[in-house]
Amino acid sequence: MNETIKLLQNHRSVRFFEDKPLSEEQIKAIVVSAQAASTSSFIQAYSIIGVTDQDKKDQLAALAGGQEYVAKNGHFFVFCADLHRHELIGELEKKDVLPSIESTEKFMVALIDAALAAQNAAIAAESMGLGICYIGGIRNNLDAVSQLLKTPKRVIPLFGMTVGYPQKENEQKPRLPxxxxxxxxxxxxxxxxxxxxxxxxxxxxxxxxxxxxxxxxxDTWTGQMAQMLEKQTRMYMKEFVKKQGFDLR
Amino acid sequence: MNETIKLLQNHRSVRFFEDKPLSEEQIKAIVVSAQAASTSSFIQAYSIIGVTDQDKKDQLAALAGGQEYVAKNGHFFVFCADLHRHELIGELEKKDVLPSIESTEKFMVALIDAALAAQNAAIAAESMGLGICYIGGIRNNLDAVSQLLKTPKRVIPLFGMTVGYPQKENEQKPRLPxxxxxxxxxxxxxxxxxxxxxxxxxxxxxxxxxxxxxxxxxDTWTGQMAQMLEKQTRMYMKEFVKKQGFDLR
Structure with a gap:
């Protein structure tokens, strides 16, 4: 087993970080690694917002359901599905790209593109001895998150990622057979x-x-899942996604 | 720059492979690495289908638009969004999980989960000196792909991944600034x-x-993108996704 596979298979979420910000060099290595991921037909349908402003981080932590590690970490990234630049391109090139941009297919493409980039970012961070945790909690409150991050139409903040020097590591969670x-x-x-x-x-x-x-x-896993899925959470998502110009046509 | 970051930043798609199948050990290393990726609230909402049957691979290559490297490689994986097991869990635990499973939010969760796992698989493969290429082309024809792979309701094949010993490497494509x-x-x-x-x-x-x-x-990138996005492709996706039980509620 090579070192990279060891690293991949040793992943665990980290939720407690030292009070030490990432360097510019580390941030750049993470983002450039994210950008190197595969992208559907070269579309590059995502953006990454790095949040360093402490007041913004505190607000995001509250919006994500009071997760302290959203505020206290070495850096906080937000990964967004992004077809904003593609709409602009349509205008510049005088082509009607809207039916395509507003399709369910392109919504899927943008989500997958953003997730592939994010996972490369996670691996890059972990390879430097940093810890990470994905933060789906920002989807609790996307209207407020979008306003805070000033994301335009055709952009959806999908999830955050806390990154930093681990203070305490979680145990590794088992996976399905x-x-x-x-x-x-x-x-x-x-x-x-x-x-x-x-x-x-x-x-x-x-x-x-x-x-x-x-x-x-x-708890059993099936018990946990049934309990979680019985709750209807984030049911506003369809409406939000459409309002942002991902019309799910 | 450490070896893993070098590997991440050196990614390029590989479309020509030696006629040499992956070993069981390699396949296992790739899938176990995929499973180690983060998963939203532990939901593990994806499955992976490895296709070794040559007739099936040939059919998939045709369905994906005649891409020869879907048929000729060391192994072909298909990554699926999967809430099938979660529906079953609802039945077993006697909880009504359907409104949740059929929500736009959980559709997003399943796509992101599958993509995170897939990118770990890609990195694991590349770390062993193998080449990879994502195959979005299977979405040209998901009805036929689903029938071929016998995927049940609440499962959507999202993309394939060809993996194998590189015969010829592509140049690395630049990325947006x-x-x-x-x-x-x-x-x-x-x-x-x-x-x-x-x-x-x-x-x-x-x-x-x-x-x-x-x-x-x-070509310029904006020219390429405008031309691609002017074409309305895979516009059947919404209907297909809904039929598979991802109702986008």
């Missing part, structure tokens, strides 16, 4: 096998929590 | 500065093509 995620040649629709894999994973997760909480907590 | 992608504290809405960055990039890209085609081709 390999066979449950990976299928060969066709999707395995054997529901009984599927249920069995889930129950094996439930045991692993239950033990994981018991060990880490002195027996106080013993 | 750093300042165009990276904003500090707020999105830079200075349209004149934005246009200037685009025209600088147009010159870079135009030179890039001229050098590589002995002057036969000299």
């Amino acid at each position: 390999f066979e449950h995620i990976y299928h060969e040649n066709e999707y395995n629709q054997d529901t009984e096998a599927y249920k069995k894999q889930l129950s094996i994973f439930d045991e692993i997760i239950s033990e994981y929590y018991q060990e880490r909480t002195d027996g106080k907590r013993s | 750093f300042e165009h992608i990276y904003h500090e504290n707020e999105y830079n809405q200075d349209t004149e500065a934005y246009k200037k960055q685009l025209s600088i990039f147009d010159e870079i890209i135009s030179e890039y093509y001229q050098e590589r085609t002995d002057g036969k081709r000299s």
Whole structure:
């Protein structure tokens, strides 16, 4: 196993950071690495906003549900789906690009592009001994986040990423069984096998929590997921996405 | 600059591979690395299908628009957004998870989850000296692709990834100027500065093509993008996504 694969497989979220900002050089290495990721037909449909202003970070932390590590870290990135520049290009080149830009397909392209770039950023940061945590919590309140970051139409802040010098590392969380995620040649629709894999994973997760909480907590994964998914959260998203000019045509 | 950052920043797509399949060990290293990526609230909303059957690969190559490297490579992966297991979990745990599963928010979560995993897979493969190319072309024809891979409801094949031993490496493509992608504290809405960055990039890209085609081709990036976006492609996507149970509520 080479060093990069070790690094990838050793990932864990970091939520407590030393009070030490990233250097310009580190930020540049992270962003340039993000930009080097694959992009659908060269479209480069994303932007990255680095937040250094402490007042803005505090506001983002509150908007993301009071997550302190959004405010206290070495740097805070926000990854955005971005077709703003492509709309401008349509105007400059006098081509009607709007039906395309407003399609469900291009919404998907922009999300995937942004996520590929973000994961490269995460790996670049971790390779320098920094810790990271993705912050989906900014989607709790995208109207306010967009106003704070002054994002124009055709831009959607998708998630944040806290980066910094780890003060405390989390334990690594187990993952679903390999066979449950990976299928060969066709999707395995054997529901009984599927249920069995889930129950094996439930045991692993239950033990994981018991060990880490002195027996106080013993949730299963399926229990956790059902509880989470029963709650209808961020149901405003469709409306927001459309308002931002991703019309999901 | 450490070795991992060098690797990330040295990425280029590979479209010609030696006729040599990946080993089980390599496939496992790639998938386990993919699984180690961050996942939104532990949801793990993706699956990976590895295609080894040559007839299936040939069909996928045709469906993706006749891309030969979909058929000829060391391994072909398909990354899928997947909430199928979560629907099953709702049934098992007797919770109504459908409004949540069918929301625009969870569609975004599944896409981002799948893309983060895929980029880890790409990095793992490249770290072993393999080459990769993402294949968005499978979205040309998702009805047929889904049938071929027997994906159930709540699963959407998002993109493929060819992996293998590089026979020929592409040149590395330039990226948009750093300042165009990276904003500090707020999105830079200075349209004149934005246009200037685009025209600088147009010159870079135009030179890039001229050098590589002995002057036969000299497209600008904005020209390329306008031409591509003027075409309305994959406009069936919304309908397909909804049919698969991602209702974009």
